[in-house]
Amino acid sequence: MxxxxxxxxxxxxxxxKEALSESEDTQNRLGQHEKIATLGQLSLGFIRQIAKPLNVITIGMEFLGNVLPKIDEKLKEPVRRINQAVNKANNLVDDFLQFSRTSEFxxxxxxxxxxxxxxxxxxxxxxxxxxxxxxxxxxxxxxxxxxxxxxxxxxxxxxxxxxxxxxxxxxxxxxxxxxxxxxxxxxxxxxxxxxxxxxxxxxxxxxxxxxxxxxxxxxxxxxxxxxxxxxxxxxxxxxxxxxxxxxxxxxxxxxxxxxxxxxxxxxxxxxxxxxxxxx
Ligand SMILES: Nc1ncnc2c1ncn2[C@@H]1O[C@H](COP(=O)(O)OP(=O)(O)O)[C@@H](O)[C@H]1O
Ligand SMILES: [Mg+2]
Structure with missing residues (x-):
């Protein structure tokens, strides 16, 4: 390498001894990393609030996912796509909550x-x-x-x-x-x-x-x-x-x-x- x-x-x-622009760049990057911690704390409460309705949606979709396609075959594809989106949202919430737990140690x-x-x-x-x-x-x-x-x-x-x-x-x-x-x-x-x-x-x-x-x-x-x-x-x-x-x-x-x-x-x-x- x-x-x-x-x-x-x-x-x-x-x-x-680096050029000024380069050292400013380093400072910017450091500033950004400090922001990460603040942003994390602010977002935690927000994510916890999102997690509650998301849980209701997840359980609701589990039920509807079984029922709706039996009523109408055409509903199978939209149900699949909604489930995929709900899974993605759940993954993001889980990742974030795991991320925030790093502060308790x-x-x-x-x-x-x-x-x-x-x-x-x-x-x-x-x-x-x-x-x-x-x-x-x-x-x-x-x-x-x-x-x-x-x-x-x-x-x-x-x-x-x-x-x-x-x-x-x-x-x-x-x-x-x-x-x-x-x-x-x-x-x-x-x-x-x-x-x-x-x-x-x-x-x-x-x-x-x-x-x-x-x-x-x-x-x-x-x-x-x-x-x-x-x-x-x-x-x-x-x-x-x-x-x-x-x-x-x-x-x-x-x-x-x-x-x-x-x-x-x-x-x-x-x-x-x-x-x-x-x-
Ligand atoms: N070992 C690696 N080799 C090549 N690219 C990497 C490596 N580690 C991280 N990256 C790059 O950094 C980005 C951010 O990594 P990360 O925060 O782990 O997010 P994710 O893996 O979810 O994309 C990756 O999307 C990738 O572009
Ligand atoms: Mg990664």
């Missing part, structure tokens, strides 16, 4: 490699069926991060889901885990009071790479926005990566993405080792 590399640092760019020491092993197990069969090989690259020693296990797992589930979508003809997924002392610029290290890491801090790095279609340069700044999706399938709501971003933020971690067309994509997250004081 060296040629034509497109890189988006969601974390603050500390180089300070407690931190503990989590064996990150075991967590990744569990995620790999979940996707093992699908990988085999889709000619996707999963490579785990970490050492035997215990690596513990400060995290909420179930919520952090959502990050990897989303990475897997997206990687599978990006490799319809098969490919490789490589997961690297290592412990790193943060010294270089970038990565939100040590420059502001709000930075999640300080220079010299240790971070647990998880790299998640695929050899899929990659993300075009013009789309890269949008992938973490809620409801942004390039996929047409009924199932995908475009909430996956905004949820990932929110979860990493809640863990006071950082996330970066690098992608090259037709070569692949790599997400890198920095998490706090179990001993770090956060939260």
């Amino acid at each position: 060296t040629d034509n590399l497109v890189k988006l640092l969601l974390a603050e760019d500390n180089s300070g 407690e931190l503990e020491s989590v064996d990150i490699c075991q967590l990744l092993d569990e995620a790999i197990d979940l996707f093992g069969h699908r990988a085999l069926a889709n000619s996707i090989e999963i490579h785990r690259n970490w050492c035997e020693e215990l690596i513990e991060v400060k995290a909420n296990k179930n919520i952090l797992q959502q990050v990897f589930i989303n990475f897997f889901t997206n990687a599978f979508d990006a490799m319809p003809k098969g490919g490789d997924i490589r997961i690297n885990v290592y412990n790193k002392k943060l010294e270089e610029v970038g990565n939100r290290v040590g420059y502001r009071a709000t930075d999640h890491f300080k220079t010299g801090d240790r971070a647990i790095v998880v790299e998640f790479e695929d050899t899929g279609q990659g993300i075009p340069k013009d789309i890269l700044p949008m992938i973490f926005q809620p409801y942004f999706s390039t996929k047409e399938t009924e199932k995908r709501a475009g909430l996956g990566l905004s949820m990932v971003h929110l979860i990493v933020e809640r863990h006071q971690g950082t996330i970066e993405v690098e992608s090259a067309a037709n070569k692949g994509t790599r997400f890198t997250i920095n998490l706090h080792p179990a001993g770090n004081e956060i939260g």
